[in-house]
Amino acid sequence: MPNEVADTVVIGAGVIGLAVARRLAQAGHEVLVLETNDAIGQETSSRNSGVIHAGLYYPPGSLKAKCCVNGKRLLYTYCEQRHVAHTRCGKLIVAVSEEQHDALKGLQHNAFNSGVDDLEWLDQTRAHALEPDIRASAALLSPSSGIVDVHELMLALLADLEAAGGMLVTHSQVMGGKSTKQGIELLVDSGNESTLIATTVINAAGHGAADIAHRISGFPAKHIPTIYPVRGHYYEHAGKLPFSRLVYPLPGKTGLGIHATVDLGGQGRFGPDAEYCDEVDYRFDESRKHTFFDAVQSWYPGLSASSLQPGFVGVRPKLQGPGKGFADFMISTPGDHGVEGLVNLFGIDSPGLTSSLALAEEVLLSIHPANK
Numbered sequence: 001m002p003n004e005v006a007d008t009v010v011i012g013a014g015v016i017g018l019a020v021a022r023r024l025a026q027a028g029h030e031v032l033v034l035e036t037n038d039a040i041g042q043e044t045s046s047r048n049s050g051v052i053h054a055g056l057y058y059p060p061g062s063l064k065a066k067c068c069v070n071g072k073r074l075l076y077t078y079c080e081q082r083h084v085a086h087t088r089c090g091k092l093i094v095a096v097s098e099e100q101h102d103a104l105k106g107l108q109h110n111a112f113n114s115g116v117d118d119l120e121w122l123d124q125t126r127a128h129a130l131e132p133d134i135r136a137s138a139a140l141l142s143p144s145s146g147i148v149d150v151h152e153l154m155l156a157l158l159a160d161l162e163a164a165g166g167m168l169v170t171h172s173q174v175m176g177g178k179s180t181k182q183g184i185e186l187l188v189d190s191g192n193e194s195t196l197i198a199t200t201v202i203n204a205a206g207h208g209a210a211d212i213a214h215r216i217s218g219f220p221a222k223h224i225p226t227i228y229p230v231r232g233h234y235y236e237h238a239g240k241l242p243f244s245r246l247v248y249p250l251p252g253k254t255g256l257g258i259h260a261t262v263d264l265g266g267q268g269r270f271g272p273d274a275e276y277c278d279e280v281d282y283r284f285d286e287s288r289k290h291t292f293f294d295a296v297q298s299w300y301p302g303l304s305a306s307s308l309q310p311g312f313v314g315v316r317p318k319l320q321g322p323g324k325g326f327a328d329f330m331i332s333t334p335g336d337h338g339v340e341g342l343v344n345l346f347g348i349d350s351p352g353l354t355s356s357l358a359l360a361e362e363v364l365l366s367i368h369p370a371n372k
């Protein structure tokens with residue numbers, strides 16, 4: 001691609017880049033998606049729980065709360081329209097002792113203030129009636145939580161993008177760039193290096209987003225946050241899990257707690273844990289089995305250690321530093337950083353999958369504020 005000109009470039013073909021690219025193409029942009037890997041969704045987007053979150057956990061008024069609640073609605077509608085495999089199976093958040101009831105009530109209150117008004121408080125008898133194998137002194141039932149087949153979702157987004165005239169180019173790594181009078185000039189390595197000038201660039205590179213911003217000469221460094229990689233392991237469960245809903249403990253400070261999910265193929269798994277690390281590293285550390293066993297057994301006493309098999313690792317791109325409080329999604333626009341035509345998406349960790357279609361709407365509005 002020597003010195004080509006493009007209208008809109010989206011960097012990164014994870015679920016966020018694809019959702020944004022689709023939305024912009026449908027709004028009339030000529031969109032080119034550049035992806036460094038040889039296929040879509042090889043990073044965070046294929047290494048997660050696949051849960052459609054209801055929006056319980058995030059501070060009311062935050063972008064995470066807003067995009068999760070709106071994104072859930074958009075995602076269910078989209079999956080139905082485009083026949084993307086999903087299930088609205090519901091979820092239980094369990095308290096294992098009365099000491100945890102206040103925290104569980106706090107979660108219910110927080111969810112209500114974020115617009116989630118369908119949660120149901122279950123006493124022990126009702127919780128056990130729904131899920132006989134869990135240990136719970138009380139639970140919250142979230143009927144609008146579910147599971148989506150993330151790969152099918154990404155394929156549907158890509159098909160929509162292409163139907164709207166957009167294009168995906170794989171094996172193309174954005175190495176850097178600069179702001180020019182004609183637009184943003186990107187240096188792209190697709191086997192050999194070339195440049196590409198685009199009027200609008202959406203940086204949806206996940207873990208790579210901050211690095212790309214640093215490599216755009218003249219981009220103000222004070223507008224580039226630190227992205228902290230936080231690893232999460234999953235153990236697969238050999239044999240069928242006895243749950244018909246997702247089962248979560250109360251959330252921790254960094255993650256939502258080691259929970260149980262069953263994917264659409266029927267595979268049950270537990271995870272993820274949460275550990276800050278220096279770099280994105282997908283190697284599985286098998287020494288965690290005991291920690292997993294203890295954590296899960298506290299609410300699923302029937303678990304046998306031999307049923308836990310090493311699964312996979314996903315890495316969250318977090319803006320929340322170790323020991324720090326909540327950090328929101330960051331959509332950084334020219335109004336924030338002053339570089340015309342560039343929108344950076346930083347820190348799109350959970351609930352990014354659930355929020356993908358809503359984040360795409362936010363990006364569209366940031367480019368065309370007149371539509372607000």
Ligand SMILES: Cc1cc2nc3c(=O)[nH]c(=O)nc-3n(C[C@H](O)[C@H](O)[C@H](O)COP(=O)(O)OP(=O)(O)OC[C@H]3O[C@@H](n4cnc5c(N)ncnc54)[C@H](O)[C@@H]3O)c2cc1C
Nearest residue numbers: 012014016036044045048049051174206208314352353354
């Ligand atoms: C363990 C875990 C569990 C999670 N569970 C859930 C869940 O249950 N529900 C939920 O809603 N969310 C969940 N999430 C969050 C969700 O997975 C992410 O928010 C979402 O996948 C982020 O998508 P993305 O497109 O921003 O990032 P990615 O999927 O990482 O995509 C970024 C893309 O950019 C590409 N790229 C990077 N640098 C360059 C470059 N220089 N040039 C070109 N391309 C580049 C990468 O190759 C990659 O394909 C979870 C995340 C983790 C880690």
